[in-house]
Amino acid sequence: xxxxxxxxxxxxxxxxxxxxxxxxxxxxxxxxxxxxxxxxxxxxxxxxxxxxxxxxxxxxxxxxxxxxxxxxxxxxxxxxxxxxxxxxxxxxxxxxxxxxxxxxxxxxxxxxxxxxxxxxxxxxxxxxxxxxxxxxxxxxxxxxxxxxxxxxxxxxxxxxxxxxxxxxxxxxxxxxxxxxxxxxxxxxxxxxxxxxxxxxxxxxxxxxxxxxxxxxxxxxxxxxxxxxxxxxxxxxxxxxxxxxxxxxxxxxxxxxxxxxxxxxxxxxxxxxxxxxxxxxxxxxxxx
Ligand code: ZN
Numbered sequence: 001x002x003x004x005x006x007x008x009x010x011x012x013x014x015x016x017x018x019x020x021x022x023x024x025x026x027x028x029x030x031x032x033x034x035x036x037x038x039x040x041x042x043x044x045x046x047x048x049x050x051x052x053x054x055x056x057x058x059x060x061x062x063x064x065x066x067x068x069x070x071x072x073x074x075x076x077x078x079x080x081x082x083x084x085x086x087x088x089x090x091x092x093x094x095x096x097x098x099x100x101x102x103x104x105x106x107x108x109x110x111x112x113x114x115x116x117x118x119x120x121x122x123x124x125x126x127x128x129x130x131x132x133x134x135x136x137x138x139x140x141x142x143x144x145x146x147x148x149x150x151x152x153x154x155x156x157x158x159x160x161x162x163x164x165x166x167x168x169x170x171x172x173x174x175x176x177x178x179x180x181x182x183x184x185x186x187x188x189x190x191x192x193x194x195x196x197x198x199x200x201x202x203x204x205x206x207x208x209x210x211x212x213x214x215x216x217x218x219x220x221x222x223x224x225x226x227x228x229x230x231x232x233x234x235x236x237x238x239x240x241x242x243x244x245x246x247x248x249x250x251x252x253x254x255x256x257x258x259x260x261x262x263x264x265x266x267x268x269x270x271x272x273x274x275x276x277x278x279x280x281x282x283x284x285x286x287x
Pocket of ligand 1: 270
């Protein structure tokens with residue numbers, strides 16, 4: 001089944017809610033980075049929350065989320081947009097932990113930084129210190145403190161023993177401006193008694209079912225759904241333009257020194273190779 005995200009309202013429009021099944025998206029990231037289970041879990045959680053942040057945007061707007069908690073995984077980067085496209089990487093995807101401990105692998109001595117490109121000259125940047133490195137709690141803290149929107153974020157990834165992804169998904173629930181704070185307390189109380197998110201996700205719940213589970217089926221109105229997928233923004237054209245922009249002297253230097261040029265995209269691990277003949281052709285069009 002293809003991944004998708006739903007946008008909903010609940011409790012007489014006092015709550016705005018999003019949920020996503022990101023299983024195939026996280027599986028693609030795991031394959032591309034050959035990530036071990038803990039790295040897949042951490043990256044997948046941030047991609048799941050990140051794709052929802054992207055779905056809150058409009059048109060050509062984009063969002064990047066950087067998490068660095070000083071733990072063995074290094075930096076986790078996620079880019080997303082309003083079209084449901086998300087990509088991401090973790091500095092050390094081969095990191096293996098004794099148990100599947102995301103918080104310890106991410107670390108909590110660092111920051112979660114969100115950068116939103118909404119078409120203005122400078123991006124909007126918000127930053128918070130990490131709470132636990134468990135990702136969901138850290139996104140909750142970011143939305144509540146930096147965007148001043150009382151929120152609850154739940155994200156989870158289940159990894160098979162052969163490192164492939166069994167299931168991934170999550171939700172973000174937000175109190176609309178002017179809403180009754182009591183509504184948030186009702187939801188918090190519900191969350192204490194309902195089955196954990198991981199069991200919902202492992203059972204393959206749809207995004208609609210996730211929201212009904214958390215908010216109560218009688219309270220949720222789904223407004224729209226949209227596909228989500230792993231999609232990098234790199235391409236042969238982009239790399240070609242980057243090489244051309246170096247100028248003919250620099251390209252000649254590459255031809256003489258290495259006889260070729262190569263580039264590796266951090267986000268999708270795609271490898272680009274340009275041989276001498278190709279570089280000669282690019283040199284002709286460069287300034
Ligand atoms: Zn790429």
